[in-house]
Amino acid sequence: MNALSYALLSMLMRKSCSGYELMKLLQAFWQAKHSQIYPLLAKLEKEQLVTFEHIGQTGKPDKKIYSITEAGTAALREWIDNQPASLQLERDEFLIKLYAIGLTEPQTAIKLIEERREAMLVRLQRLETEMKLMESEPVPVTSYMSKQFGRYLLYQRRVRLLREEMAWIEWVLPLLVR
Numbered sequence: 001m002n003a004l005s006y007a008l009l010s011m012l013m014r015k016s017c018s019g020y021e022l023m024k025l026l027q028a029f030w031q032a033k034h035s036q037i038y039p040l041l042a043k044l045e046k047e048q049l050v051t052f053e054h055i056g057q058t059g060k061p062d063k064k065i066y067s068i069t070e071a072g073t074a075a076l077r078e079w080i081d082n083q084p085a086s087l088q089l090e091r092d093e094f095l096i097k098l099y100a101i102g103l104t105e106p107q108t109a110i111k112l113i114e115e116r117r118e119a120m121l122v123r124l125q126r127l128e129t130e131m132k133l134m135e136s137e138p139v140p141v142t143s144y145m146s147k148q149f150g151r152y153l154l155y156q157r158r159v160r161l162l163r164e165e166m167a168w169i170e171w172v173l174p175l176l177v178r
Contacts, residue, residue: 001075003086004032005040009076012050012068014147019064028127029154041066049075109176117169124162131155 011017011025019037026032041064044050049072052064068076094116101109134141134148134155141152 001079002040004030004036005044006076006079007032008037008040008044008066009049009068009072010150012066013073013076014151016053016065016067018055018066022066028151028158044072047071106176110173113169113172113176117166120162120165120169124159124166127155127159127162131159 007026007030008022011022017025019034019041022041023032023034023037026037041050041052045052045066048069050066050068052066054062055065056062094112097112101112104112131152134152137146137148139146139148141148143149146152
């Protein structure tokens with residue numbers, strides 16, 4: 001199985017979801033498209049790692065709500081326990097533009113950096129809002145026993161990275177003013 005398969009199983013550990021819901025949940029740490037998710041869900045179902053329930057909808061096609069099976073939980077646990085995580089693969093067009101930023105005019109460079117700051121601010125606000133929701137749950141989200149614990153750790157990491165990038169942007173902007 002590939003890492004995206006394990007990512008889907010991880011999402012299903014927390015709650016049963018449709019393929020669309022899984023795609024939305026994955027956005028916090030993985031970019032995946034419908035064309036990737038649905039074939040993998042079918043494969044996971046064939047391997048009896050997930051099951052699904054048809055939910056009828058009025059005026060829309062029926063949807064499938066996927067749940068992880070005991071075999072899926074065991075496969076996920078085996079992967080977590082015995083497979084080292086690969087190094088992060090980073091693909092960011094901003095970084096490519098940044099590398100060659102000396103080719104452009106200072107006002108264009110400032111615009112690029114300020115656009116990045118705005119995008120980071122929107123993401124930061126969204127993550128902080130979601131973290132507040134997690135923190136309002138009855139079981140403390142910082143407890144290992146919370147179903148949200150892993151998600152909370154992920155969001156904390158993401159928020160800290162965004163804040164660090166925001167600080168970096170504030171460091172860079174004065175360098176661009178000539």
